[in-house]
Amino acid sequence: MASKKVVIALDNSEACKKAVDFAVDHFKEGYTYHLLHVQPRPYDASSRIAQAEATGNGHAVLWDIEKTAVKMTQKIMDDVFVPRAKSSGAEVVVKLVHCSPDCTSSDIGAAICEYVEQTKPAALVLMKENKGAIERIFVGSVTKYCVIHCCSPVIIVPASSAS
Template identity: 25%
Template sequence: MEAQSGAVAGAAATTTTTEQAILMEKCEQKQKKMKVMVAIDESDGSFYALKWALDHLFGSMGVAPETNPEEVGTVVMVHVQQPFQQYVFPAGPGGAAFYATSTVVESVRKAQEENAAAILSRALQLSKDKMVKAETLILNGEPKDMICEAAEQMQVDLLVVGSRGLGTIKRAFLGSVSDYCAHHAKCPTLIVKPPKKSTK
């Protein structure tokens, strides 16, 4: 009788171990095909966040050089540019109104596009060096809203944003994209803070 109950307990233990192995395998498969969105702008903080994500979320998987990048996962790099408004500028002693001409608007738009292309080209090179499949996305609008919207529409597994390290007063007045995303994104959000600079 004792031998029989020992056999049943052994079978239960084997089943639990097998179930754990299956769960671990499923988690590894999901991790390998993870879709991560990283918000990129010209700041050092956003590039530090991208490097951190590539090193820790993709680089730690022990990927062999011959592995197909699609099996590892995808990083989506999103850059949001704020639309240029034709503001009214007071000009002259009487404060006469001045509107930006269409050539000024067009040159600003072209400069924004070139800036976005340069930023994403640099980001793409980082992902290429780490052999991680990457996609880029350029959006127009308010950055914090557009990043959250894009993360939801693309159904990413994780949103990674850098921290500019704004002080309490600046954050209160200017707001923080990272804080906003942490509270409004519909997916898990990781805020990567850059290392503190040494004062030596």
């Protein structure tokens, strides 16, 4: 088992392939890649399911929505990101972390930083978000949050990096 770790924070975007490729190219031998995805819970399904079950009014539809969202993310991880990471022969750990449906970029960033703090990797690799200046001011940025709050070095892969 590899003793060094790299956390690669991913969403389900095509651009995140570049983050995995960057890690494979720059953190070659002896690393375990932790592929991390923060998954917002749709419609806060878990709490509504609990409420519905407590009142004897089970809502299987909400549970199915949440299960489907998690399965879709897991499929993208397994079909797209895991094979890319394993192409180097490295060990790969997939981690899905849940947050509320109304989570902000700060909430997502905090979840990423918490995972980084727990795993103590050599680095956190993120894609640069392609937001304009105004959008960054009002919406925030996961990348910015992680750069400010993360306890490990943060590597930001620009969208224009080589594929």
